[in-house]
Amino acid sequence: MTTYPTTEMPSTDTAVRRTDRLAGPAPRPGIFDELSKREIRRAVLSGIAIPGYQVPFGSREMPVARGWGSGGLQVTLSLVGQDTRLKVIDQGEDAGVNASNLRRLVVGHVGCEEETDTREADVIQSRHRIPEQPLQDGQVLVLQVPGAEPLAGIVKNMDEQRRMHAEADYSKMWVRLYEDIVHNGLITNAAGYPVLVEGRYVMTPSPIPRWDVPKLNHSEGVTVLSAGREKRIFAVPPHTLVEPLTFEDRPFEVERTPGAACRLCGSDDTYIVQEPGPDGTFSTWVCSDTDFCRRRRAGDAPEVTALEAALAHTREESTI
Amino acid sequence: MTAVANQGTRIRALHREPQESQRDFTVLLDVLSRPGRVRRLDAPEFAPTAAVAACGLGDVEVPTLVLAEDGDPWVEAVHAATGAPRATAAKARAVVALRPLADEDLRSLPRGDALNPELGARIFAQVESLAEGEHPADDALVLALTGPGVRKENRLTVRGLSRDTVTALVEANSSFPLGVDTFLAARDGSVAGLPRTTRVRVVADGGS
Ligand SMILES: [Zn+2]
Numbered sequence: 354m355t356t357y358p359t360t361e362m363p364s365t366d367t368a369v370r371r372t373d374r375l376a377g378p379a380p381r382p383g384i385f386d387e388l389s390k391r392e393i394r395r396a397v398l399s400g401i402a403i404p405g406y407q408v409p410f411g412s413r414e415m416p417v418a419r420g421w422g423s424g425g426l427q428v429t430l431s432l433v434g435q436d437t438r439l440k441v442i443d444q445g446e447d448a449g450v451n452a453s454n455l456r457r458l459v460v461g462h463v464g465c466e467e468e469t470d471t472r473e474a475d476v477i478q479s480r481h482r483i484p485e486q487p488l489q490d491g492q493v494l495v496l497q498v499p500g501a502e503p504l505a506g507i508v509k510n511m512d513e514q515r516r517m518h519a520e521a522d523y524s525k526m527w528v529r530l531y532e533d534i535v536h537n538g539l540i541t542n543a544a545g546y547p548v549l550v551e552g553r554y555v556m557t558p559s560p561i562p563r564w565d566v567p568k569l570n571h572s573e574g575v576t577v578l579s580a581g582r583e584k585r586i587f588a589v590p591p592h593t594l595v596e597p598l599t600f601e602d603r604p605f606e607v608e609r610t611p612g613a614a615c616r617l618c619g620s621d622d623t624y625i626v627q628e629p630g631p632d633g634t635f636s637t638w639v640c641s642d643t644d645f646c647r648r649r650r651a652g653d654a655p656e657v658t659a660l661e662a663a664l665a666h667t668r669e670e671s672t673i
Numbered sequence: 674m675t676a677v678a679n680q681g682t683r684i685r686a687l688h689r690e691p692q693e694s695q696r697d698f699t700v701l702l703d704v705l706s707r708p709g710r711v712r713r714l715d716a717p718e719f720a721p722t723a724a725v726a727a728c729g730l731g732d733v734e735v736p737t738l739v740l741a742e743d744g745d746p747w748v749e750a751v752h753a754a755t756g757a758p759r760a761t762a763a764k765a766r767a768v769v770a771l772r773p774l775a776d777e778d779l780r781s782l783p784r785g786d787a788l789n790p791e792l793g794a795r796i797f798a799q800v801e802s803l804a805e806g807e808h809p810a811d812d813a814l815v816l817a818l819t820g821p822g823v824r825k826e827n828r829l830t831v832r833g834l835s836r837d838t839v840t841a842l843v844e845a846n847s848s849f850p851l852g853v854d855t856f857l858a859a860r861d862g863s864v865a866g867l868p869r870t871t872r873v874r875v876v877a878d879g880g881s
Binding site for chain 2: 395396
C-alpha cells in the first residue's frame with residue numbers, strides 16, 4: 354500500500370478557523386465568499402433535481418444595482434473557475450454597458466476568460482434572451498430573473514402562491530390565461546410567458562421573448578434561473594419537457610414580423626428588434642443577438658437556429 | 674489502512690480548496706443533470722470519493738450524517754474538514770454512506786414536504802465502480818435510467834450497489850416532488866447522479 358505524508362493538522366482546529374480556511378484567500382474580498390458559493394451550489398443542485406421548483410437561498414448584497422442581475426451574478430460566481438469561458442449578454446448584446454460591467458466584475462473576481470462566441474462559452478449569463486445558436490452539452494445558461502413567481506399577478510398572498518405550487522393547483526392561472534384570450538384575443542403575458550416544467554411546476558422563463566420559450570424544451574444545455582431580490586433559484590436540466598401554457602384551440606406562437614429582416618445580415622429567422630433611424634422613427638430591424646448576427650455575416654453561423662431546431666424537435670415528439 | 678492512519682491526513686484529503694470545490698461542483702452539476710453520465714472528481718485516491726464529494730459542498734450550515742462501520746475514522750474527518758454538524762437520520766440534509774445503504778436508512782431520511790421538497794436528503798453513496806453503458810458482470814448491477822436529463826434511456830453499470838438499495842431508492846422517490854437525490858461515488862473518483870426525478874430499473878443483476 355502507498356504511504357502518505359503524516360504531517361499533523363493542528364488538533365485545536367476550531368470552527369472559526371475552518372470557516373477561514375473554507376473562505377480561502379479571496380481575490381477580491383467582500384464580493385462573494387466561499388460559503389456563499391457553496392450555498393448557491395447546493396440550491397442549484399436542488400433546482401436541477403426538482404425542475405421548475407423555486408429553491409430559496411440566502412441572497413447576498415452584490416455590487417450591482419437591484420434589477421441588474423444580482424441573482425444571476427451569484428450563480429455565475431458560483432459556477433465559474435479560472436478556466437471557464439464566460440459570455441454575458443444583455444438583450445442579446447455582449448457589448449452593452451450592463452453586460453460589460455457584469456463580465457468585467459466576474460473576470461476581475463475569478464480571473465476567468467471572456468467570451469462572446471456562444472459556441473465557445475461554458476457559462477452564458479443573460480438578461481432577457483436565449484442565444485440563437487443552439488446550446489450544447491456542457492453549457493450552462495444563467496438567466497437573470499427580476500420576478501421569480503409566475504403566480505404573482507394572480508394571487509397576492511405569498512403563502513397562497515406556495516400552496517398552489519405545492520398542490521399543483523394552477524386553476525387560477527388557467528382562468529387568468531382564458532380571460533386574457535377573451536379580452537385581448539391572445540395570451541399577452543409580457544413578463545415571461547408561463548411554462549409547465551416536466552408536467553409539474555409552472556415556471557416563469559424570465560422576461561425572454563416568446564421567441565426563446567421553445568428553446569427551453571429538451572435543450573442540450575442546463576438552464577439556471579436566479580432572482581436575487583426574491584432569493585429564489587430554479588433550473589431546467591437538459592432533455593426536460595417545458596411546455597408553454599396554452600389552450601388547444603390557441604396554439605402557442607412566437608413573435609414574427611412578416612417581411613422584416615435584419616438590416617445587417619439579412620436574417621429573417623432570428624429575433625429582430627427595431628432600431629431608431631436618424632430622424633428618430635423606427636423603420637429598420639436588426640438581430641437582437643449580436644454574436645449570431647456577426648457570424649451570419651461572416652458565414653460562420655448555422656443554417657438552423659435554436660428556435661427552428663426546438664420547433665422541429667417538438668413536431669417530431671408530437672408525431673410519435 | 675495503517676499506512677494512512679493519520680487523522681490530519683484524512684482531514685486534509687477532505688478539505689476542498691475553493692478551486693477544487695468549484696471544479697467538483699461543475700462535475701456534480703453535470704452528472705446530476707445527465708443521469709447515466711460518469712465523470713471523475715480530482716480526489717486523493719485513499720479518500721472515499723463519497724466523502725470528498727460531500728465535503729466540497731458541505732459546511733457549517735449542512736447537518737450531515739455519515740453512515741459507516743463502527744470506528745471508521747472518516748466519519749470524524751468529514752465533520753472536521755467541513756465544520757458540518759452531526760445530524761440524526763431524520764434531520765440530515767446531507768448523508769455520506771460509506772457502508773451499503775439499507776432499506777431502514779432510506780426510510781428514515783427526510784424526503785422534504787410539499788412546501789419544501791428541497792429538504793429531501795442529498796446522499797453521497799460510496800460504491801466500488803461506475804461505468805457508462807451496459808457491462809454485465811458477476812458482481813455488477815446494470816441500471817436503465819429515464820427522466821429529465823436523459824434523451825431516451827441511459828444505462829449505468831455499478832459494482833458495489835445492491836438491488837435492495839436500488840429498490841429502497843425507488844421507493845423513496847415514488848412521490849415526486851418529495852424524494853432524495855443521490856450521487857454514486859466510486860473508488861477511482863468517478864461519480865454519477867440519480868436525482869429524484871430519475872426512473873431507475875434494474876436490467877441485469879450479476880449477484881442474483
Ligand atoms: Zn442580423
